[in-house]
Structures are given as structure tokens and as C-alpha cells.
Amino acid sequence: MKLIFASDSFKGSLSSKRTAELLTRAARKVFGVCECIGVPIADGGEGTVDVLIDALNGERAIATVHDPLMNRIQVSYGIAGGRAVIEMAAASGLTLVPEALRDPLNTTTYGTGELILDALDHGCRELYIAIGGSATNDGGMGCLHALGARFLDKDGNELSGCGKDLAEVSTIDLAHLDSRLSDTSVTVLCDVKNPLCGENGATYTFAKQKGANPETLELLENGMQNYRDVIKHRFGIDCDLIEGAGAAGGLGAALNVFLHATMQSGIETVLGLIGFNDLLDGADLVVTGEGRADSQSVCGKVMQGVALCAKARGIPVYGLCGSLGNGAELLYDCGVTLLYSLVDENTSVVEAMTNAEEVYYHAAVRMFSKIKRDKA
Incomplete structure (x- = not known):
């Protein structure tokens, strides 16, 4: 039996x-x-890294990165045979921000970008990124800023990439994006289908639980619409048509548009990685x-x-x-x-x-x- x-x-x-x-x-x-x-x-949420390290005989890597408020912290992710498994919540998660300081105008996914860089430094060219549990609503700008992208305002000033910068974005420059990303496959583990903007978008669906009050929600949504329009003008991609673009405060959009990431169900991805169908024989x-x-x-x-x-x-x-x-x-x-x-x-x-x-x-x-x- x-x-x-x-x-x-x-x-x-x-x-x-x-x-x-x-x-x-x-x-x-x-x-x-x-x-x-x-x-x-696991289904792509908490515990995914531990599960895949165990299943794939991988190891844990430690990196020093910035948390959502740009404090330096040490976090870990998994490496197994050229693959890296990253939980964005480890660097950019809501639990890292004291309740009294939660405000998605000020939080950033910069640390998630630093985790990606660390994985590239370890020779990983196959990245799996679980994007649940974020403290952020920055459209993924912080993450891409860490990877070399530049987000500029109308006067050419570079923005740091937090939520309040969404409204100021005028130009997106990818000339200095880390060149190793061109031969790196990125899979996003995401089970929400929210678009970037609108009633069901990143801001109105998720930002309240990250500390946004009604006034902040309006500011963030207006900013996100500006960000969406700049992306559409620059790259010809409408993020409101991408399922999951609104996940993790818009990080789903950034990874899909700028890193050409594939959006997949977390549990389906995990089951595939561990060879679950073969185990059922x-x-x-x-x-x-x-x-x-x-x-x-x-x-x-x-x-x-x-x-x-x-x-x-x-x-x-x-x-x-x-x-x-x-x-x-x-x-x-x-x-x-x-x-x-x-x-x-x-x-x-x-x-x-x-x-x-x-x-x-x-x-x-x-x-x-x-x-x-x-x-x-």
C-alpha cells in the first residue's frame, strides 16, 4: 500500500x-x-522557500537587504541547482513594518530587488518569486530601481521608488538594468488576478490593510494610474489587462513588464517543481x-x-x-x-x-x- x-x-x-x-x-x-x-x-505563500529547499535538496542563502522602510536587515532565500526561490515578503513584507509606521506612500520593494541581485550573484538564472504579503504599493519601482532601472520625474530627477513617487514618474530608463537579467527566466508565484488600477486594482483592493487611509488611497490610485499610463506609452503594454499585475502593490506588473516574468499559480508551480505527479505513480x-x-x-x-x-x-x-x-x-x-x-x-x-x-x-x-x- x-x-x-x-x-x-x-x-x-x-x-x-x-x-x-x-x-x-x-x-x-x-x-x-x-x-x-x-x-x-506550500502554495507560494509563507513556507514556500522551506518546502522547496527540502524537496529539491537545496540550501539557504543569507543576504543583507533593505526592508520596506529602508532599514538594513538580514533575510534568507532558497537556492537549488541554479534555481532561486524568493519570498518577497522576507524583504518587503507587511510584518516587517510596525503597525504605527504602516503607510504605503513610504514603503518600497527595494529589498526584493536586492534579493534578486544576490541570487544573480550566486549564479542563479532561474528565479521563482512568491509575491504575497507585501507592505508596499509602489508598482514594483523600488525592486526595479535596485536592479538598475531609473524612474525619472518631469525634470529628469531620479525617484527612489516608493508609493508617493508613482504620481511623479514621467520617464522610465532601462539602459542600466542588470544585464544578467536578459538570460534569466523569472516565474512569479501569484494567485490573485487583480489588474494594476481601478476598483479591483492594487490600491483599492490591498492598500488599506497596509495602512492607507481614504486620502492616501486616492493619492496612490491617482499615482498608479499615472504609472500605468507611462508604461503604456513607453512599452505599449496596458497593465490593467494583465492578470495579477496588481499583486503585491503592483510588483506583479513590474516583474511582468520589465523582467518578462511568467505569472503562475503558486501551488501549480510548487507541485511541478517537486515532481508531484511522478510521486503519485x-x-x-x-x-x-x-x-x-x-x-x-x-x-x-x-x-x-x-x-x-x-x-x-x-x-x-x-x-x-x-x-x-x-x-x-x-x-x-x-x-x-x-x-x-x-x-x-x-x-x-x-x-x-x-x-x-x-x-x-x-x-x-x-x-x-x-x-x-x-x-x-
């Missing part, structure tokens, strides 16, 4: 790798001798899960991606989750056979979080026991 375990992390309690270890222990208790393959997995069942399954689980998350792959191969999928919320049943359409929850009439959320390993292990034993009975 071959079992594949591929769960997302349970935020604040269990890592993806630890869920696989506990599932292996539970499966062998119930089924006896069986082949158990644990697949640490001969599998009898798959177990996946996450901390809370709900309607968001079918919007490019781990459970959906894993279930769709297994469904295509006719392999049953079981979901063991921390809790089940509204819309969790949508996962059945993706190929999940049954959903199980750690939280029930006997176990509260607090208990499940406090005693996560014990509660998870015993729930796994109950799940496998039911599967065994059903197959008898």
Missing part, C-alpha cells in the same frame, strides 16, 4: 513536514507495513489538509492543487484539517473524497491548537481506521 501525504502547514501549530511524520506514524499503526511518502508543500490514496478549510481553499490553495492532481489519476484524496468553515464542501468538486476536522464536539479550537500533535495524530488514526473499515 502506497500513501502520499501532502498537507499545508497548520499556521501556529504544525509544519507541513510534521503533519507528514504524524500521518506516517498513524498509518503504520492502522495498516501495518505500508509505503508512506511525505511531501512538504502507484499511490493508493492521498492525504492533504490545512489549518482551516473554507471557500478560500479552492482559490489556488494547497488542498485544491493536490486534490486536482490526484483526481486526474483516479486516486482518492482525504482532507484532514484543523477546522471546516463555510465553503469547505467545494473541495469535493476538486476531488476530495472525505473531509475530517480536528475540531468537533469533543475538541475545541483552543485544545486543537494547544495540543496540536496529539490531537492531529489521534484524528489521523480515526481517519485511517475508517478508511480500513470501508475497504474491508
Whole structure:
């Protein structure tokens, strides 16, 4: 019997790798001798670097870069065989900015550009950049500024590339963009489809959570529209027609337009990199899960991606989750056979979080026991 375990992390309690270890222990208790393959997995968000380092036998690189407020910090990213996996949130994430200082007029993605430079210095020519969790709304100007691009105002003065500079951009000069980027492939891991501007664009969808008040929102949107128009005039590309251009405060647009990046689903990219389809060969069942399954689980998350792959191969999928919320049943359409929850009439959320390993292990034993009975 071959079992594949591929769960997302349970935020604040269990890592993806630890869920696989506990599932292996539970499966062998119930089924006896069986082949158990644990697949640490992420969907392009938090933990993606760790997962791919583990899956690809990579290593962690350390770089000194600037955070969203231009303070120097040390962050890490993953390298594996000429590939680099970067989480932009490591350098330009919202959690790096104290709540009292959050203002997307002043934040920049400069540090993300520095991470890209460091990866190039390490010889990487295949970059995967996860762009969730940003503190920024600078259109990606900061990132490109670090890479050698120049954003100039109407008087020819160079702009630093933070949110308030969007309205001042008049000319974009790529003459000094790092030449190594011309033979570097860039893949953006992004699961939002927002355009750059408008009601569903970067500013009005995301900037409020980054500290923007109503007045700031208007300033940023007007600036972003100016930035969009300059790009359209200079490069003939309308960023409002690019799905995901508005991700990470417009970083999606900059990477797509200036670095010719491909925009891909995070979970699909991760599954491809780790060779998940090959791992499914001969599998009898798959177990996946996450901390809370709900309607968001079918919007490019781990459970959906894993279930769709297994469904295509006719392999049953079981979901063991921390809790089940509204819309969790949508996962059945993706190929999940049954959903199980750690939280029930006997176990509260607090208990499940406090005693996560014990509660998870015993729930796994109950799940496998039911599967065994059903197959008898």
C-alpha cells in the first residue's frame, strides 16, 4: 500500500513536514507495513522557500537587504541547482513594518530587488518569486530601481521608488538594468488576478490593510494610474489587462513588464517543481489538509492543487484539517473524497491548537481506521 501525504502547514501549530511524520506514524499503526511518502508543500505563500529547499535538496542563502522602510536587515532565500526561490515578503513584507509606521506612500520593494541581485550573484538564472504579503504599493519601482532601472520625474530627477513617487514618474530608463537579467527566466508565484488600477486594482483592493487611509488611497490610485499610463506609452503594454499585475502593490506588473516574468499559480508551480505527479505513480490514496478549510481553499490553495492532481489519476484524496468553515464542501468538486476536522464536539479550537500533535495524530488514526473499515 502506497500513501502520499501532502498537507499545508497548520499556521501556529504544525509544519507541513510534521503533519507528514504524524500521518506516517498513524498509518503504520492502522495498516501495518505500508509505503508512506511525505511531501512538504506550500502554495507560494509563507513556507514556500522551506518546502522547496527540502524537496529539491537545496540550501539557504543569507543576504543583507533593505526592508520596506529602508532599514538594513538580514533575510534568507532558497537556492537549488541554479534555481532561486524568493519570498518577497522576507524583504518587503507587511510584518516587517510596525503597525504605527504602516503607510504605503513610504514603503518600497527595494529589498526584493536586492534579493534578486544576490541570487544573480550566486549564479542563479532561474528565479521563482512568491509575491504575497507585501507592505508596499509602489508598482514594483523600488525592486526595479535596485536592479538598475531609473524612474525619472518631469525634470529628469531620479525617484527612489516608493508609493508617493508613482504620481511623479514621467520617464522610465532601462539602459542600466542588470544585464544578467536578459538570460534569466523569472516565474512569479501569484494567485490573485487583480489588474494594476481601478476598483479591483492594487490600491483599492490591498492598500488599506497596509495602512492607507481614504486620502492616501486616492493619492496612490491617482499615482498608479499615472504609472500605468507611462508604461503604456513607453512599452505599449496596458497593465490593467494583465492578470495579477496588481499583486503585491503592483510588483506583479513590474516583474511582468520589465523582467518578462511568467505569472503562475503558486501551488501549480510548487507541485511541478517537486515532481508531484511522478510521486503519485502507484499511490493508493492521498492525504492533504490545512489549518482551516473554507471557500478560500479552492482559490489556488494547497488542498485544491493536490486534490486536482490526484483526481486526474483516479486516486482518492482525504482532507484532514484543523477546522471546516463555510465553503469547505467545494473541495469535493476538486476531488476530495472525505473531509475530517480536528475540531468537533469533543475538541475545541483552543485544545486543537494547544495540543496540536496529539490531537492531529489521534484524528489521523480515526481517519485511517475508517478508511480500513470501508475497504474491508
